[in-house]
Amino acid sequence: xxxxxxxxxxxxxxxxLISGRALKAIEESSVIAGYGVYxxxxxxxxxxxxxxxxxxxxxxxxxxxxxxVAKSGKIVSLISSGDAGVYGMAGLIYEIAGNDDIDIEVxxxxxxxxxxxxxxxxxLTHDFAVISLSDLLTPWEKIEKRLKNAxxxxxxxxxxxxxxxxxxxxxxxxxxxxxxxxxxDTICGYVRNCERDEEEIGTLTFKELFDFQxxxxxxxxIGNSTTKLINKKMxxxxxxxxx
Amino acid sequence: xxxxxxxxxxxxxxxxLISGRALKAIEESSVIAGYGVYxxxxxxxxxxxxxxxxxxxxxxxxxxxxxxVAKSGKIVSLISSGDAGVYGMAGLIYEIAGNDDIDIEVxxxxxxxxxxxxxxxxxLTHDFAVISLSDLLTPWEKIEKRLKNAxxxxxxxxxxxxxxxxxxxxxxxxxxxxxxxxxxDTICGYVRNCERDEEEIGTLTFKELFDFQxxxxxxxxIGNSTTKLINKKMxxxxxxxxx
Numbered sequence: 172x173x174x175x176x177x178x179x180x181x182x183x184x185x186x187x188l189i190s191g192r193a194l195k196a197i198e199e200s201s202v203i204a205g206y207g208v209y210x211x212x213x214x215x216x217x218x219x220x221x222x223x224x225x226x227x228x229x230x231x232x233x234x235x236x237x238x239x240v241a242k243s244g245k246i247v248s249l250i251s252s253g254d255a256g257v258y259g260m261a262g263l264i265y266e267i268a269g270n271d272d273i274d275i276e277v278x279x280x281x282x283x284x285x286x287x288x289x290x291x292x293x294x295l296t297h298d299f300a301v302i303s304l305s306d307l308l309t310p311w312e313k314i315e316k317r318l319k320n321a322x323x324x325x326x327x328x329x330x331x332x333x334x335x336x337x338x339x340x341x342x343x344x345x346x347x348x349x350x351x352x353x354x355x356d357t358i359c360g361y362v363r364n365c366e367r368d369e370e371e372i373g374t375l376t377f378k379e380l381f382d383f384q385x386x387x388x389x390x391x392x393i394g395n396s397t398t399k400l401i402n403k404k405m406x407x408x409x410x411x412x413x414x
Numbered sequence: 415x416x417x418x419x420x421x422x423x424x425x426x427x428x429x430x431l432i433s434g435r436a437l438k439a440i441e442e443s444s445v446i447a448g449y450g451v452y453x454x455x456x457x458x459x460x461x462x463x464x465x466x467x468x469x470x471x472x473x474x475x476x477x478x479x480x481x482x483v484a485k486s487g488k489i490v491s492l493i494s495s496g497d498a499g500v501y502g503m504a505g506l507i508y509e510i511a512g513n514d515d516i517d518i519e520v521x522x523x524x525x526x527x528x529x530x531x532x533x534x535x536x537x538l539t540h541d542f543a544v545i546s547l548s549d550l551l552t553p554w555e556k557i558e559k560r561l562k563n564a565x566x567x568x569x570x571x572x573x574x575x576x577x578x579x580x581x582x583x584x585x586x587x588x589x590x591x592x593x594x595x596x597x598x599d600t601i602c603g604y605v606r607n608c609e610r611d612e613e614e615i616g617t618l619t620f621k622e623l624f625d626f627q628x629x630x631x632x633x634x635x636i637g638n639s640t641t642k643l644i645n646k647k648m649x650x651x652x653x654x655x656x657x
Contacts, residue, residue, distance in 0.1 A: 187434035261536035279532035289522040293504035308653035320567035410551035
Protein backbone atom coordinates (compact mmCIF):
# COMPACT_ATOMS: atom_id res chain seq x y z
CA UNK A 172 0.00 0.00 0.00
CA UNK A 173 1.29 3.42 -0.93
CA UNK A 174 1.25 5.95 1.88
CA UNK A 175 0.54 9.63 1.72
CA UNK A 176 2.29 12.60 3.28
CA UNK A 177 0.50 15.91 3.65
CA UNK A 178 2.72 18.91 4.38
CA UNK A 179 0.40 21.38 6.00
CA UNK A 180 0.53 25.01 7.03
CA UNK A 181 -2.04 25.55 9.76
CA UNK A 182 -1.90 29.34 9.67
CA UNK A 183 -0.79 31.71 12.40
CA UNK A 184 -2.45 30.04 15.36
CA UNK A 185 -6.19 30.66 15.48
CA UNK A 186 -8.37 27.70 14.65
CA UNK A 187 -10.54 29.74 12.33
CA LEU A 188 -7.62 30.63 10.05
CA ILE A 189 -6.91 26.97 9.17
CA SER A 190 -8.24 26.04 5.73
CA GLY A 191 -10.87 23.36 5.24
CA ARG A 192 -8.42 21.37 3.12
CA ALA A 193 -5.88 21.29 5.96
CA LEU A 194 -8.53 20.25 8.49
CA LYS A 195 -9.72 17.43 6.23
CA ALA A 196 -6.18 16.15 5.70
CA ILE A 197 -5.50 16.19 9.44
CA GLU A 198 -8.74 14.31 10.05
CA GLU A 199 -7.81 11.73 7.41
CA SER A 200 -4.33 11.17 8.87
CA SER A 201 -3.57 8.51 11.46
CA VAL A 202 -0.19 10.08 12.25
CA ILE A 203 0.66 13.74 12.93
CA ALA A 204 4.25 14.97 12.85
CA GLY A 205 5.44 18.40 13.92
CA TYR A 206 7.38 20.56 16.34
CA GLY A 207 5.64 20.40 19.72
CA VAL A 208 4.58 24.07 19.75
CA TYR A 209 2.64 23.51 16.52
CA UNK A 210 1.02 20.22 17.48
CA UNK A 211 -0.03 21.83 20.77
CA UNK A 212 -1.81 24.62 18.88
CA UNK A 213 -4.13 22.06 17.28
CA UNK A 214 -4.10 19.53 20.17
CA UNK A 215 -7.92 19.32 20.31
CA UNK A 216 -8.04 18.35 16.62
CA UNK A 217 -5.56 15.48 16.83
CA UNK A 218 -6.65 13.62 19.94
CA UNK A 219 -6.19 9.87 19.64
CA UNK A 220 -3.76 10.08 16.73
CA UNK A 221 -0.16 8.90 16.80
CA UNK A 222 2.10 11.96 17.29
CA UNK A 223 5.69 12.29 16.08
CA UNK A 224 7.56 15.25 17.54
CA UNK A 225 11.23 16.11 17.65
CA UNK A 226 12.82 19.09 19.40
CA UNK A 227 13.69 22.33 17.62
CA UNK A 228 16.76 22.10 15.36
CA UNK A 229 15.99 18.44 14.67
CA UNK A 230 13.98 19.22 11.57
CA UNK A 231 15.81 16.67 9.44
CA UNK A 232 15.07 13.84 11.88
CA UNK A 233 11.42 14.92 12.07
CA UNK A 234 11.01 14.88 8.29
CA UNK A 235 12.81 11.54 7.97
CA UNK A 236 10.50 9.95 10.53
CA UNK A 237 7.38 11.38 8.89
CA UNK A 238 8.47 10.04 5.49
CA UNK A 239 9.36 6.65 6.92
CA VAL A 240 5.94 6.24 8.51
CA ALA A 241 4.18 7.40 5.34
CA LYS A 242 6.18 4.87 3.32
CA SER A 243 4.87 2.11 5.56
CA GLY A 244 1.44 2.83 4.08
CA LYS A 245 -0.01 5.26 6.61
CA ILE A 246 -1.48 8.68 6.00
CA VAL A 247 0.71 11.26 7.74
CA SER A 248 0.31 15.02 8.19
CA LEU A 249 3.48 17.00 8.83
CA ILE A 250 2.36 20.32 10.23
CA SER A 251 3.97 23.74 10.50
CA SER A 252 2.39 26.97 11.59
CA GLY A 253 1.86 29.62 8.91
CA ASP A 254 2.55 28.27 5.45
CA ALA A 255 4.70 25.13 5.22
CA GLY A 256 6.42 26.56 2.14
CA VAL A 257 7.60 29.82 3.75
CA TYR A 258 10.69 29.05 5.85
CA GLY A 259 8.89 25.77 6.57
CA MET A 260 9.38 22.04 6.12
CA ALA A 261 8.01 21.62 2.58
CA GLY A 262 11.36 21.96 0.84
CA LEU A 263 13.14 19.66 3.26
CA ILE A 264 10.54 16.93 2.75
CA TYR A 265 11.09 16.94 -1.02
CA GLU A 266 14.86 16.96 -0.53
CA ILE A 267 14.79 13.95 1.76
CA ALA A 268 12.20 12.06 -0.29
CA GLY A 269 14.24 12.51 -3.47
CA ASN A 270 12.89 10.18 -6.16
CA ASP A 271 11.15 7.85 -3.72
CA ASP A 272 7.72 6.73 -4.81
CA ILE A 273 5.64 8.51 -2.22
CA ASP A 274 2.62 10.74 -2.62
CA ILE A 275 3.46 14.18 -1.15
CA GLU A 276 0.93 17.02 -1.12
CA VAL A 277 1.66 20.52 0.15
CA UNK A 278 -1.41 22.32 1.50
CA UNK A 279 -0.81 26.08 1.67
CA UNK A 280 -1.67 28.15 4.73
CA UNK A 281 -1.94 31.78 5.79
CA UNK A 282 1.67 32.72 6.46
CA UNK A 283 2.75 34.86 9.41
CA UNK A 284 3.46 37.81 7.15
CA UNK A 285 -0.08 37.85 5.74
CA UNK A 286 -1.67 37.38 9.16
CA UNK A 287 0.45 40.13 10.71
CA UNK A 288 -0.29 42.47 7.81
CA UNK A 289 -4.04 42.03 8.30
CA UNK A 290 -3.69 42.84 12.03
CA UNK A 291 -1.74 46.01 11.23
CA UNK A 292 -4.16 47.17 8.52
CA UNK A 293 -2.97 46.98 4.92
CA UNK A 294 0.80 47.49 4.82
CA LEU A 295 1.57 45.01 2.00
CA THR A 296 -0.58 46.32 -0.82
CA HIS A 297 2.45 46.94 -3.01
CA ASP A 298 5.60 45.01 -4.02
CA PHE A 299 7.20 43.46 -0.97
CA ALA A 300 10.19 41.39 0.12
CA VAL A 301 10.32 38.77 2.85
CA ILE A 302 13.66 38.36 4.64
CA SER A 303 14.67 36.24 7.62
CA LEU A 304 17.44 37.62 9.84
CA SER A 305 18.38 34.16 11.08
CA ASP A 306 21.92 33.35 9.96
CA LEU A 307 21.73 29.78 11.18
CA LEU A 308 21.19 28.52 7.62
CA THR A 309 22.13 31.59 5.56
CA PRO A 310 25.44 33.51 5.52
CA TRP A 311 24.97 36.98 7.03
CA GLU A 312 26.53 38.63 3.97
CA LYS A 313 23.61 37.38 1.83
CA ILE A 314 21.10 38.69 4.33
CA GLU A 315 22.88 42.08 4.31
CA LYS A 316 22.79 42.23 0.53
CA ARG A 317 19.06 41.44 0.49
CA LEU A 318 18.29 44.10 3.10
CA LYS A 319 20.28 46.70 1.18
CA ASN A 320 18.79 45.85 -2.21
CA ALA A 321 15.22 45.62 -0.94
CA UNK A 322 15.45 48.96 0.86
CA UNK A 323 17.09 50.67 -2.11
CA UNK A 324 14.34 49.49 -4.49
CA UNK A 325 11.57 50.66 -2.13
CA UNK A 326 10.07 47.28 -1.38
CA UNK A 327 7.87 46.99 1.67
CA UNK A 328 10.04 44.70 3.82
CA UNK A 329 8.75 41.95 6.09
CA UNK A 330 11.29 40.63 8.57
CA UNK A 331 11.03 37.14 10.04
CA UNK A 332 13.20 36.13 13.02
CA UNK A 333 14.26 39.71 13.79
CA UNK A 334 16.00 38.73 17.01
CA UNK A 335 16.76 35.97 19.48
CA UNK A 336 18.79 35.72 22.66
CA UNK A 337 21.94 34.94 20.73
CA UNK A 338 21.21 37.55 18.09
CA UNK A 339 19.95 40.39 20.29
CA UNK A 340 21.44 43.12 18.09
CA UNK A 341 20.46 41.78 14.64
CA UNK A 342 17.46 44.01 14.11
CA UNK A 343 19.60 47.06 14.85
CA UNK A 344 22.30 45.77 12.48
CA UNK A 345 19.65 45.31 9.79
CA UNK A 346 18.34 48.85 10.35
CA UNK A 347 21.87 50.25 9.98
CA UNK A 348 22.19 48.58 6.58
CA UNK A 349 18.85 49.95 5.37
CA UNK A 350 19.35 53.43 6.86
CA UNK A 351 20.80 55.09 3.73
CA UNK A 352 17.62 54.24 1.79
CA UNK A 353 14.79 54.60 4.30
CA UNK A 354 13.79 57.89 5.90
CA UNK A 355 13.57 58.15 9.69
CA ASP A 356 9.82 58.77 9.71
CA THR A 357 8.88 55.76 7.57
CA ILE A 358 6.01 53.87 9.18
CA CYS A 359 6.85 50.40 10.53
CA GLY A 360 4.74 47.85 12.36
CA TYR A 361 5.23 44.83 14.55
CA VAL A 362 3.08 41.92 15.66
CA ARG A 363 4.24 39.65 18.46
CA ASN A 364 2.49 36.29 19.00
CA CYS A 365 0.20 37.00 16.06
CA GLU A 366 -3.26 35.43 16.52
CA ARG A 367 -2.10 33.73 19.72
CA ASP A 368 -2.42 34.44 23.44
CA GLU A 369 -0.71 37.64 24.50
CA GLU A 370 -0.74 39.07 21.00
CA GLU A 371 0.85 42.54 20.81
CA ILE A 372 0.45 44.91 17.88
CA GLY A 373 2.01 48.29 17.35
CA THR A 374 3.40 50.81 14.92
CA LEU A 375 6.51 52.93 15.16
CA THR A 376 8.84 54.96 12.95
CA PHE A 377 11.91 53.52 11.24
CA LYS A 378 14.04 55.62 13.60
CA GLU A 379 12.37 54.00 16.59
CA LEU A 380 12.85 50.53 15.11
CA PHE A 381 16.60 50.69 15.81
CA ASP A 382 15.96 50.35 19.55
CA PHE A 383 12.89 48.15 19.37
CA GLN A 384 13.13 44.97 21.45
CA UNK A 385 11.91 42.19 19.19
CA UNK A 386 11.99 38.49 19.91
CA UNK A 387 11.70 35.37 17.77
CA UNK A 388 7.89 35.50 17.94
CA UNK A 389 7.79 38.99 16.44
CA UNK A 390 7.24 39.85 12.81
CA UNK A 391 8.29 43.30 11.61
CA UNK A 392 6.96 45.13 8.56
CA ILE A 393 8.80 48.21 7.26
CA GLY A 394 6.63 50.35 5.01
CA ASN A 395 7.74 52.08 1.83
CA SER A 396 7.93 55.85 1.40
CA THR A 397 4.16 56.10 0.76
CA THR A 398 3.03 54.05 3.77
CA LYS A 399 0.95 56.06 6.23
CA LEU A 400 -1.05 55.78 9.43
CA ILE A 401 -4.79 56.10 8.92
CA ASN A 402 -6.91 55.85 12.04
CA LYS A 403 -4.04 53.95 13.76
CA LYS A 404 -3.79 51.43 10.91
CA MET A 405 -0.64 50.94 8.78
CA UNK A 406 -1.65 51.46 5.16
CA UNK A 407 0.39 51.40 1.95
CA UNK A 408 -1.61 53.01 -0.88
CA UNK A 409 -1.79 50.93 -4.03
CA UNK A 410 -1.76 54.10 -6.11
CA UNK A 411 -5.37 54.43 -7.28
CA UNK A 412 -5.97 57.92 -8.53
CA UNK A 413 -8.71 60.28 -7.57
CA UNK A 414 -8.80 59.73 -3.81
CA UNK B 415 -26.32 51.56 14.71
CA UNK B 416 -22.69 51.21 13.76
CA UNK B 417 -22.05 49.06 10.72
CA UNK B 418 -19.21 46.70 10.05
CA UNK B 419 -17.04 46.15 7.00
CA UNK B 420 -15.10 42.95 6.57
CA UNK B 421 -12.35 43.02 3.94
CA UNK B 422 -11.87 39.39 3.03
CA UNK B 423 -9.41 37.36 1.01
CA UNK B 424 -11.15 34.17 -0.08
CA UNK B 425 -7.99 32.41 -1.24
CA UNK B 426 -7.10 31.28 -4.75
CA UNK B 427 -10.45 29.87 -5.79
CA UNK B 428 -11.15 26.49 -4.21
CA UNK B 429 -13.81 26.45 -1.52
CA UNK B 430 -11.66 24.41 0.81
CA LEU B 431 -8.89 27.03 0.92
CA ILE B 432 -11.19 29.70 2.40
CA SER B 433 -10.64 30.16 6.13
CA GLY B 434 -13.36 29.53 8.68
CA ARG B 435 -13.16 33.16 9.77
CA ALA B 436 -13.87 34.37 6.25
CA LEU B 437 -16.79 31.97 5.85
CA LYS B 438 -18.29 33.11 9.14
CA ALA B 439 -17.98 36.78 8.19
CA ILE B 440 -19.62 36.15 4.82
CA GLU B 441 -22.45 34.30 6.52
CA GLU B 442 -22.92 37.15 8.98
CA SER B 443 -23.04 39.79 6.24
CA SER B 444 -26.24 40.93 4.58
CA VAL B 445 -24.33 42.63 1.77
CA ILE B 446 -21.45 41.28 -0.34
CA ALA B 447 -19.30 43.60 -2.45
CA GLY B 448 -16.70 42.52 -4.97
CA TYR B 449 -15.56 42.26 -8.56
CA GLY B 450 -17.91 39.88 -10.38
CA VAL B 451 -15.30 37.19 -11.01
CA TYR B 452 -14.72 36.90 -7.25
CA UNK B 453 -18.35 36.94 -6.20
CA UNK B 454 -19.03 34.26 -8.85
CA UNK B 455 -16.38 32.01 -7.28
CA UNK B 456 -18.37 31.91 -4.05
CA UNK B 457 -21.84 32.32 -5.59
CA UNK B 458 -23.27 29.29 -3.74
CA UNK B 459 -22.26 30.81 -0.41
CA UNK B 460 -23.90 34.19 -0.92
CA UNK B 461 -27.29 33.27 -2.31
CA UNK B 462 -30.05 35.59 -1.14
CA UNK B 463 -27.68 38.35 -0.07
CA UNK B 464 -27.55 41.82 -1.56
CA UNK B 465 -24.63 41.98 -4.03
CA UNK B 466 -22.66 45.09 -4.97
CA UNK B 467 -20.41 44.68 -7.99
CA UNK B 468 -18.65 47.20 -10.19
CA UNK B 469 -16.62 46.45 -13.32
CA UNK B 470 -12.84 46.09 -13.31
CA UNK B 471 -10.93 49.37 -12.94
CA UNK B 472 -13.80 50.80 -10.87
CA UNK B 473 -12.23 49.75 -7.61
CA UNK B 474 -12.66 53.15 -6.00
CA UNK B 475 -16.40 53.21 -6.72
CA UNK B 476 -16.76 49.66 -5.39
CA UNK B 477 -15.04 50.52 -2.12
CA UNK B 478 -17.01 53.74 -1.73
CA UNK B 479 -20.28 51.87 -2.16
CA UNK B 480 -19.27 49.15 0.29
CA UNK B 481 -18.31 51.75 2.91
CA UNK B 482 -21.50 53.73 2.36
CA VAL B 483 -23.68 50.67 2.91
CA ALA B 484 -21.69 49.65 6.00
CA LYS B 485 -22.12 53.16 7.41
CA SER B 486 -25.90 52.78 7.10
CA GLY B 487 -25.60 50.11 9.79
CA LYS B 488 -25.35 46.93 7.73
CA ILE B 489 -22.73 44.22 7.90
CA VAL B 490 -20.85 44.17 4.60
CA SER B 491 -18.16 41.82 3.27
CA LEU B 492 -15.89 43.20 0.57
CA ILE B 493 -14.24 40.20 -1.02
CA SER B 494 -11.12 39.71 -3.12
CA SER B 495 -9.54 36.47 -4.22
CA GLY B 496 -6.21 35.54 -2.61
CA ASP B 497 -5.36 37.87 0.26
CA ALA B 498 -7.13 41.24 0.35
CA GLY B 499 -3.91 42.88 1.51
CA VAL B 500 -1.71 41.70 -1.39
CA TYR B 501 -2.44 43.93 -4.40
CA GLY B 502 -6.01 43.88 -3.04
CA MET B 503 -8.63 46.29 -1.78
CA ALA B 504 -7.64 46.49 1.90
CA GLY B 505 -5.45 49.58 1.52
CA LEU B 506 -7.97 51.41 -0.61
CA ILE B 507 -10.73 50.83 1.95
CA TYR B 508 -8.68 52.44 4.73
CA GLU B 509 -7.74 55.32 2.44
CA ILE B 510 -11.35 56.06 1.56
CA ALA B 511 -12.64 55.55 5.09
CA GLY B 512 -10.06 57.96 6.51
CA ASN B 513 -11.01 58.87 10.06
CA ASP B 514 -14.66 57.86 9.68
CA ASP B 515 -16.07 55.99 12.63
CA ILE B 516 -16.57 52.60 11.03
CA ASP B 517 -15.48 49.17 12.18
CA ILE B 518 -13.18 47.69 9.51
CA GLU B 519 -11.68 44.21 9.87
CA VAL B 520 -9.25 42.66 7.39
CA UNK B 521 -9.41 38.85 7.28
CA UNK B 522 -6.28 37.40 5.67
CA UNK B 523 -6.40 34.73 3.00
CA UNK B 524 -4.09 32.37 1.15
CA UNK B 525 -2.55 34.61 -1.49
CA UNK B 526 -1.96 33.50 -5.08
CA UNK B 527 1.79 33.30 -4.53
CA UNK B 528 1.42 30.86 -1.62
CA UNK B 529 -1.16 28.74 -3.45
CA UNK B 530 0.93 28.60 -6.63
CA UNK B 531 4.06 27.73 -4.63
CA UNK B 532 2.30 24.76 -3.02
CA UNK B 533 1.20 23.49 -6.44
CA UNK B 534 4.76 23.73 -7.76
CA UNK B 535 6.32 22.04 -4.72
CA UNK B 536 8.33 24.21 -2.35
CA UNK B 537 9.96 27.04 -4.31
CA LEU B 538 9.59 29.78 -1.65
CA THR B 539 11.40 28.25 1.30
CA HIS B 540 13.94 31.07 1.36
CA ASP B 541 13.86 34.88 1.19
CA PHE B 542 11.55 36.02 -1.59
CA ALA B 543 10.27 39.13 -3.33
CA VAL B 544 6.81 39.71 -4.79
CA ILE B 545 6.61 42.06 -7.78
CA SER B 546 3.71 43.01 -10.05
CA LEU B 547 4.57 43.87 -13.65
CA SER B 548 1.44 45.97 -14.05
CA ASP B 549 2.44 49.58 -14.68
CA LEU B 550 -1.11 50.83 -14.47
CA LEU B 551 -0.53 52.13 -10.93
CA THR B 552 3.29 51.99 -10.67
CA PRO B 553 5.88 53.72 -12.88
CA TRP B 554 7.78 51.14 -14.97
CA GLU B 555 11.13 52.53 -13.75
CA LYS B 556 10.28 51.47 -10.19
CA ILE B 557 9.33 48.00 -11.36
CA GLU B 558 12.63 47.76 -13.28
CA LYS B 559 14.61 48.78 -10.23
CA ARG B 560 12.84 46.17 -8.09
CA LEU B 561 13.45 43.41 -10.63
CA LYS B 562 17.13 44.32 -10.87
CA ASN B 563 17.69 44.59 -7.12
CA ALA B 564 15.76 41.41 -6.30
CA UNK B 565 17.64 39.38 -8.91
CA UNK B 566 21.02 40.77 -7.85
CA UNK B 567 20.40 39.88 -4.19
CA UNK B 568 19.32 36.32 -5.07
CA UNK B 569 15.75 36.57 -3.89
CA UNK B 570 13.32 33.99 -5.16
CA UNK B 571 11.05 36.23 -7.26
CA UNK B 572 7.29 35.84 -7.61
CA UNK B 573 5.75 37.79 -10.47
CA UNK B 574 2.11 38.87 -10.46
CA UNK B 575 0.47 40.20 -13.63
CA UNK B 576 3.30 39.04 -15.91
CA UNK B 577 1.45 39.93 -19.07
CA UNK B 578 -1.79 41.14 -20.62
CA UNK B 579 -2.97 41.93 -24.12
CA UNK B 580 -1.66 45.47 -23.90
CA UNK B 581 1.55 44.40 -22.18
CA UNK B 582 2.38 41.29 -24.22
CA UNK B 583 6.15 41.80 -24.01
CA UNK B 584 6.47 42.77 -20.32
CA UNK B 585 7.62 39.37 -19.11
CA UNK B 586 10.38 39.37 -21.71
CA UNK B 587 11.35 42.92 -20.74
CA UNK B 588 11.50 41.82 -17.10
CA UNK B 589 13.69 38.84 -18.01
CA UNK B 590 16.09 41.11 -19.91
CA UNK B 591 16.53 43.26 -16.79
CA UNK B 592 17.23 40.23 -14.57
CA UNK B 593 19.44 38.44 -17.10
CA UNK B 594 22.80 39.75 -15.82
CA UNK B 595 22.11 38.21 -12.38
CA UNK B 596 20.27 34.96 -13.11
CA UNK B 597 21.83 32.02 -14.92
CA UNK B 598 20.08 30.55 -17.96
CA ASP B 599 19.41 27.20 -16.30
CA THR B 600 17.76 28.59 -13.14
CA ILE B 601 14.52 26.72 -12.43
CA CYS B 602 11.31 28.71 -12.85
CA GLY B 603 7.69 27.71 -12.49
CA TYR B 604 4.29 28.94 -13.57
CA VAL B 605 0.73 28.31 -12.49
CA ARG B 606 -2.15 29.51 -14.62
CA ASN B 607 -5.67 29.61 -13.15
CA CYS B 608 -4.34 28.30 -9.85
CA GLU B 609 -6.91 26.15 -8.00
CA ARG B 610 -9.54 26.93 -10.65
CA ASP B 611 -10.92 25.17 -13.71
CA GLU B 612 -8.32 24.62 -16.41
CA GLU B 613 -5.43 24.98 -14.00
CA GLU B 614 -2.04 24.59 -15.73
CA ILE B 615 1.22 24.00 -13.88
CA GLY B 616 4.71 23.73 -15.30
CA THR B 617 8.39 24.36 -14.79
CA LEU B 618 10.95 25.74 -17.23
CA THR B 619 14.40 27.30 -17.24
CA PHE B 620 15.04 31.02 -16.94
CA LYS B 621 16.22 30.98 -20.55
CA GLU B 622 12.88 29.51 -21.65
CA LEU B 623 10.97 32.08 -19.61
CA PHE B 624 11.92 34.82 -22.12
CA ASP B 625 9.55 33.31 -24.70
CA PHE B 626 6.93 31.98 -22.34
CA GLN B 627 3.39 33.11 -23.15
CA UNK B 628 1.91 34.21 -19.86
CA UNK B 629 -1.44 35.90 -19.34
CA UNK B 630 -2.98 37.89 -16.51
CA UNK B 631 -4.13 34.70 -14.76
CA UNK B 632 -0.58 33.34 -14.58
CA UNK B 633 1.76 33.58 -11.63
CA UNK B 634 5.48 33.09 -12.26
CA UNK B 635 8.07 32.04 -9.69
CA ILE B 636 11.77 32.39 -10.50
CA GLY B 637 13.97 30.26 -8.27
CA ASN B 638 17.30 31.28 -6.80
CA SER B 639 20.62 29.68 -7.71
CA THR B 640 19.98 26.71 -5.39
CA THR B 641 16.47 25.88 -6.62
CA LYS B 642 16.23 22.44 -8.19
CA LEU B 643 13.78 19.98 -9.68
CA ILE B 644 13.14 16.94 -7.50
CA ASN B 645 10.72 14.38 -8.89
CA LYS B 646 9.21 17.12 -11.12
CA LYS B 647 8.68 19.46 -8.17
CA MET B 648 10.31 22.91 -7.87
CA UNK B 649 12.23 22.97 -4.60
CA UNK B 650 14.42 25.65 -2.99
CA UNK B 651 16.53 24.10 -0.21
CA UNK B 652 16.37 25.96 3.08
CA UNK B 653 19.97 25.06 3.77
CA UNK B 654 19.74 22.33 6.41
CA UNK B 655 23.01 20.50 6.62
CA UNK B 656 23.62 16.80 6.47
CA UNK B 657 21.24 15.86 3.64
